[in-house]
Amino acid sequence: MAEGRKGQGRAADQLQWVPDILGPDYQAATLFVPTRETADAGSGGAGKRGAGKGGVAKAGWQQRAEPSHHFGTTVSYPEAGDSAPPHGRTKTVAQKRSTPQRPLPPAALYRATLVRHRPATLGTAVPGPAVLFLHGWSDYFFNTELAEFFTSRGYAFYALDLHNHGRSLGSTEMGGYVGNLADYDAEILAAHSAIAQDQGALTALGLMPHAGIHGVSPQVRDGITVGPSHSQNGSDHSQSSENHPIILMGHSTGGLIATLWAHHHPGLVSHLILNSPWLEIQGGAAIRRAATPLVQWADLRPLMRMRVPERSFYWRGISNQAYGEWPVDKTLRPPHAFPVRAGWMKAILAAQQEVATGLGLPMPIFVILSSKSMLGPVWSDAMLHADVVLDVRALALRTLSLGHSVTLERLDGALHEVFLSSKPVRTDGYARLERWLRGYVRQP
Numbered sequence: 001m002a003e004g005r006k007g008q009g010r011a012a013d014q015l016q017w018v019p020d021i022l023g024p025d026y027q028a029a030t031l032f033v034p035t036r037e038t039a040d041a042g043s044g045g046a047g048k049r050g051a052g053k054g055g056v057a058k059a060g061w062q063q064r065a066e067p068s069h070h071f072g073t074t075v076s077y078p079e080a081g082d083s084a085p086p087h088g089r090t091k092t093v094a095q096k097r098s099t100p101q102r103p104l105p106p107a108a109l110y111r112a113t114l115v116r117h118r119p120a121t122l123g124t125a126v127p128g129p130a131v132l133f134l135h136g137w138s139d140y141f142f143n144t145e146l147a148e149f150f151t152s153r154g155y156a157f158y159a160l161d162l163h164n165h166g167r168s169l170g171s172t173e174m175g176g177y178v179g180n181l182a183d184y185d186a187e188i189l190a191a192h193s194a195i196a197q198d199q200g201a202l203t204a205l206g207l208m209p210h211a212g213i214h215g216v217s218p219q220v221r222d223g224i225t226v227g228p229s230h231s232q233n234g235s236d237h238s239q240s241s242e243n244h245p246i247i248l249m250g251h252s253t254g255g256l257i258a259t260l261w262a263h264h265h266p267g268l269v270s271h272l273i274l275n276s277p278w279l280e281i282q283g284g285a286a287i288r289r290a291a292t293p294l295v296q297w298a299d300l301r302p303l304m305r306m307r308v309p310e311r312s313f314y315w316r317g318i319s320n321q322a323y324g325e326w327p328v329d330k331t332l333r334p335p336h337a338f339p340v341r342a343g344w345m346k347a348i349l350a351a352q353q354e355v356a357t358g359l360g361l362p363m364p365i366f367v368i369l370s371s372k373s374m375l376g377p378v379w380s381d382a383m384l385h386a387d388v389v390l391d392v393r394a395l396a397l398r399t400l401s402l403g404h405s406v407t408l409e410r411l412d413g414a415l416h417e418v419f420l421s422s423k424p425v426r427t428d429g430y431a432r433l434e435r436w437l438r439g440y441v442r443q444p
Contacts, residue, residue, distance in 0.1 A: 015198055017116065021167075021329075022144055025119050028167065029194060031112045033186040038108040112187035113167035114194050117147035117157045129247055129270065129441060130195050133159040134188070136252030136278075136417070138176050138337035140166020142328065146419050149430055153437070155247070156199060160191045162254075166332045176338035179302055181351045184257050185264070192246060192268055247441065249273035251417055252389065256351055259402065263359045271441055272403075273433070274367045276416050278348070279355050279398040282375065282391040302343025310336045313379060313388040318420045323384055326420055361403030364440040368429055369395055370414035370421075385425075389416040407436055 017027035131150050135141050141159035150157040161167040162184055164175055178184065248269045250258030255277025262269040298304075315335040318324035370387040374380065392410075399408050409432045415421045418429045 015194060017118075017198075020115055022115070022142065026115060026117055026144070026147075028113050028115045030168075031114055031187055031190045031194065032109040033112065033190045035108055035110055036180065036183045036186065110163040110183070110187055111168050111170070112163050112191070113161040114191050115141055115159045115161065115167070116198065117144075117151050119148075119151055128154040128156065130156040130158060130199060131247045131249055131273075132188075132191060132195065133157070134248070134250040134254030134258050135159070135161065135165065136254050138165070138333060139251070139254075140169075140329075140332045142326065142333075143417075143419060145426075149433075153434070154442075156195075158191065158195055160188065162257075163187060169332065172334060172338065175334070177303070177341055177344050178347060179343040180347050181257055181260060185261060188257075188261050189265070189268075195246060196244065245270035247271045247273065249275070250277060251275040253278050253348070255279070256348070256355070259355060259359070259361070260351055262361055262363065266362055269363055271363050272361065272365045274365065274399070275418050276369055276387060276390060276392070277367065277395065277399075278352075278390055279402075280352055280391070280394040281349065282394065298342035298346040302341065302346075304342045306340045306342055306345060308340045309377060311377075311388075312336050313383055314416055316379070317384050317388065317415050318417065323381075324420065325423075355398065355402075358401055359403060363403065364405045364407070364436075365399075365403050366407045366409070366433065366436045366440075367395075367399045367402075368409045368411065368414075368418050368432065369399075370416065370418065371410045371412045384415075385413040385422075387414070387416040405440075 015029050017029050020026035020028040133141060133146070140161050147157045147159070164170065164177055169175055245268050248258045248262055248271070250256070250273075252275070255274040256279060258272065259274065259277060259279065262272050312322075312335040314337075315328065315333070316322040316324070318326050319328040319335070320326055321328070321330075369392045371392070372386050373390065373392045374383050374386040374388050375391065396408060396410070400406060409429070411418060411421070411425055411429055411432075413421065413425045414429065415425075419426050421429070
């Protein structure tokens with residue numbers, strides 16, 4: 001068996017997976033993709049969502065041996081122009097000796113980080129469908145229990161730290177900022193390509209049947225490894241991989257991003273799992289329509305900080321440094337979240353408006369929410385058993401118009417991130433998710 005694992009490592013070397021901060025069964029790979037503006041300029045606008053469901057941004061991926069933060073071996077904090085390692089994180093002597101000096105990526109690229117859970121006990125087990133998880137705003141992936149829920153049931157699990165978040169965070173000042181949610185399209189597409197190659201490596205080793213996810217092999221252009229984009233005949237990645245989709249899962253803002261990505265890339269998503277997705281603004285459609293004109297001036301000053309309450313209620317409920325159970329890294333997920341900027345708020349409202357028009361998603365959808373919200377300005381211990389971020393009533397109403405097959409689950413006592421709730425609540429949540437997976441994805 002040791003020889004098989006050794007060979008598997010060689011087969012997947014092209015992805016340059018390295019140890020992640022979550023532990024020995026977790027690895028990470030850094031992805032660089034062109035910004036939406038760069039892709040649009042190079043494709044004559046083909047990268048815009050307005051091109052239709054078949055139109056996708058030109059997306060490639062380049063991987064580096066060291067993501068911004070990872071466990072054990074070398075860490076590439078001191079890229080030229082980067083700040084020092086986050087407070088509380090220091091390098092070992094061995095890390096200092098072995099960390100290479102690398103230039104900053106070109107300004108025209110976004111950096112994202114793909115994390116996978118590959119248990120050492122995988123052995124000759126055959127991985128099933130791949131799950132890709134997208135975190136919420138100001139967040140990053142750290143829920144090992146979620147990863148292990150899927151891998152223990154035969155799924156291949158991956159999570160993506162989007163650009164300007166978590167492992168992909170350049171600076172907290174611009175943390176979480178995006179002027180258009182379409183800016184995430186290319187890195188999610190790149191993650192799909194990387195997953196396809198990773199799963200393909202297992203197929204080549206006989207650890208996964210060819211019926212699993214696979215995709216187009218990466219190409220080398222000007223010495224940079226990039227993923228598939230548009231070929232000479234005009235075909236795209238969506239067409240080449242549409243028979244091998246992934247299960248896409250998103251939390252909060254990541255749920256909004258996942259919903260729209262599934263809408264624009266339906267051939268790449270077989271099932272959609274949404275955990276408290278931010279599909280509607282607090283107060284519902286009327287509040288969103290009233291707020292939209294207020295952010296139109298964001299075109300002139302997109303980076304202007306908006307005056308909104310800065311509360312740490314959500315962080316208090318999840319962090320083991322407060323009332324929660326989870327080791328949340330403050331350098332990757334600040335307690336008060338990132339600054340809210342006008343351009344970002346406009347992007348959110350525009351995305352929610354697109355959802356409100358009706359998407360008619362063709363894939364089965366599972367949505368899980370808390371049964372109540374507590375959005376008050378004063379902390380209460382009751383907030384440890386409610387969603388303190390979003391209006392779950394507005395989310396529940398919007399959920400039912402997402403597509404043709406929607407399952408909605410409401411949990412008493414659940415937090416905004418249902419699977420970070422207290423043990424009894426999240427156990428109930430996992431039971432409901434497993435029931436849905438057995439019904440819609442595979443036989444028990």
